[in-house]
Amino acid sequence: MRLAYFPGTRRKVTVAEYVSETGAKTARTGDDYIAPDAQCPACLGNMYAVRGAPQRIQFFRHRVGLNCPASRPAGEPYLRMTPVEPDVVGGIELRRAFIENWRLHYSAIRTLAPCLSPEEFLTIVGSADELRVWEHRALTESWLPQTLVLLIDFPPWTGLRRNGVPERDLWLRFWYQGQHETFSALWIDMQHGATLCRASFEPPRRETDRPRYENLRKQSELQPDRNFLNAPAKYIPAFIVRTVEHGLT
Ligand SMILES: [Zn+2]
Numbered sequence: 558m559r560l561a562y563f564p565g566t567r568r569k570v571t572v573a574e575y576v577s578e579t580g581a582k583t584a585r586t587g588d589d590y591i592a593p594d595a596q597c598p599a600c601l602g603n604m605y606a607v608r609g610a611p612q613r614i615q616f617f618r619h620r621v622g623l624n625c626p627a628s629r630p631a632g633e634p635y636l637r638m639t640p641v642e643p644d645v646v647g648g649i650e651l652r653r654a655f656i657e658n659w660r661l662h663y664s665a666i667r668t669l670a671p672c673l674s675p676e677e678f679l680t681i682v683g684s685a686d687e688l689r690v691w692e693h694r695a696l697t698e699s700w701l702p703q704t705l706v707l708l709i710d711f712p713p714w715t716g717l718r719r720n721g722v723p724e725r726d727l728w729l730r731f732w733y734q735g736q737h738e739t740f741s742a743l744w745i746d747m748q749h750g751a752t753l754c755r756a757s758f759e760p761p762r763r764e765t766d767r768p769r770y771e772n773l774r775k776q777s778e779l780q781p782d783r784n785f786l787n788a789p790a791k792y793i794p795a796f797i798v799r800t801v802e803h804g805l806t
Pocket residue numbers: 597598599600601602619625626627628
């Protein structure tokens with residue numbers, strides 16, 4: 558990762574800035590100074606600076622053993638999303654409401670993940686079915702878009718295309734800041750304002766590869782609109798409507 562939080566702050570610094578401010582040990586006998594760790598902007602875990610030769614790229618790397626969403630290989634679920642104590646009846650109702658209002662959800666998810674394709678949308682629904690995400694007790698319909706975007710990664714080549722060319726330039730991935738292991742734990746934080754993050758990675762050259770956190774270009778903190786169910790429906794092109802409605806039946 559090119560930028561990390563300066564130790565104990567929320568200020569993003571480069572390796573050069575970090576090094577110039579934390580300094581190094583001296584020749585004094587017994588000086589065992591070790592620069593304090595920087596923090597990962599994604600998971601807030603500890604990171605150290607990797608300094609190659611000056612002409613090499615310098616970056617921050619996690620201490621071992623941290624499961625950071627920024628470095629997780631995509632395809633692995635970011636959190637354990639399956640409820641431990643599922644609410645089966647509530648899940649059926651929530652899914653029914655989602656299908657009934659799918660256009661509103663499509664627009665809300667598209668705001669978070671630009672260039673959303675109908676195939677991506679249907680894949681998300683399939684993953685939610687498989688993981689039984691609908692059956693979380695505390696989950697309500699207005700929280701669905703910011704929950705469902707956690708389920709898949711969004712590379713350029715699965716998004717919308719214009720004349721065969723992907724409209725999305727970067728690989729998108731979503732997570733909530735902080736260290737959580739289950740979606741239920743996240744829910745407790747969500748009520749107190751856990752922050753949804755969107756990372757944009759430089760996509761790998763081959764479609765079968767995954768971006769690494771060294772390829773992280775940008776990370777944004779999002780503020781999802783939780784009132785989208787009451788807003789007027791936004792325009793969705795006819796070919797998307799056809800594909801989604803065909804896929805949902
Ligand atoms: Zn991290």
